[in-house]
Amino acid sequence: MxxxxxxxxxxxxxxxxxxxxxxxxxxxxxxxxxxxxxxxxxxxxxxxxxxxxxxxxxxxxxxxxxxxxxxxxxxxxxxxxxxxxxQPTWIANEQVTQCVCCQSVFGIAVRKHHCRHCGRIICHKCSGNQISLPKFGIDDVSRVCDTCFEVLQRKDGSSERK
CATH class of the missing domain: 1.25.40.20 (Ankyrin repeat-containing domain)
Structure with a gap:
C-alpha cells in the first residue's frame, strides 16, 4: 500500500x-x-x-x-x-519484556505500565506523568509515557505533572 x-x-x-x-x-x-x-x-x-x-x-x-x-x-x-x-488497543503484557523507551527489563522491581494515549508498554520511570485525554472521553488524568506527555502538554496546556 x-x-x-x-x-x-x-x-x-x-x-x-x-x-x-x-x-x-x-x-x-x-x-x-x-x-x-x-x-x-x-x-x-x-x-x-x-x-x-x-x-x-x-x-x-x-x-x-x-x-x-x-x-x-x-x-x-x-x-x-x-x-x-x-484509544489504542493495548499490547498484551506477555509480548513485551522490556520498556520500549529505556529498555529496562521488566520484573518484580520494574513493573509494566501502558501509556493510555499511544498504547506502548513502558516502565514507571518513563511514565511519570498524567494528563487528561478528553479526545478519548477520559476527563480524569491518565498515565502516559513521557513522549506523549511532552507533546500533549504543549498542544493544549492542560498538563498535570505528578
Whole structure:
C-alpha cells in the first residue's frame, strides 16, 4: 500500500483503505505501511494511515515501533502523537519484556505500565506523568509515557505533572 504512492496525494491511500486494504498488514520484516511512511518521512501518508487506524505501537522484526523509527525526527514524532484519534488497543503484557523507551527489563522491581494515549508498554520511570485525554472521553488524568506527555502538554496546556 505504501509503495504505491509514497510521495503523492493521500487520496490513493484513502482509496486503498476504502476498498478494504488492511492498515495493520505487515511485510516479511513485520514492518507496516506506517513504519515505511515514517522511515521515508512521508508525513501526509503517515497521517492518513494513522487516521485510518494504523497503530504506532506495532513492532517490526527488529523490535522497533513507529516512534522508534521516528526517533531522530522530532516533527514526525509530534505529528504522530498529535494525530492519534482512537484509544489504542493495548499490547498484551506477555509480548513485551522490556520498556520500549529505556529498555529496562521488566520484573518484580520494574513493573509494566501502558501509556493510555499511544498504547506502548513502558516502565514507571518513563511514565511519570498524567494528563487528561478528553479526545478519548477520559476527563480524569491518565498515565502516559513521557513522549506523549511532552507533546500533549504543549498542544493544549492542560498538563498535570505528578
Amino acid at each position: 505504501f509503495c504505491s504512492h509514497q510521495h503523492g496525494p493521500t487520496t490513493v491511500i484513502d482509496a486503498f483503505i476504502e476498498h478494504g486494504a488492511d492498515v495493520h498488514a505487515q511485510s516479511g520484516d513485520l514492518s507496516t505501511a506506517l513504519h515505511l511512511a515514517v522511515a521515508f518521512q512521508s508525513t501526509d501518508v503517515a497521517i492518513a494511515l494513522e487516521k485510518a487506524g494504523a497503530m504506532i505501537h506495532v513492532r517490526d522484526a527488529a523490535g522497533r515501533d513507529v516512534l522508534d523509527v521516528a526517533l531522530d525526527l522530532p516533527e514526525m514524532t509530534e505529528l504522530l502523537i498529535r494525530n492519534i484519534t482512537k
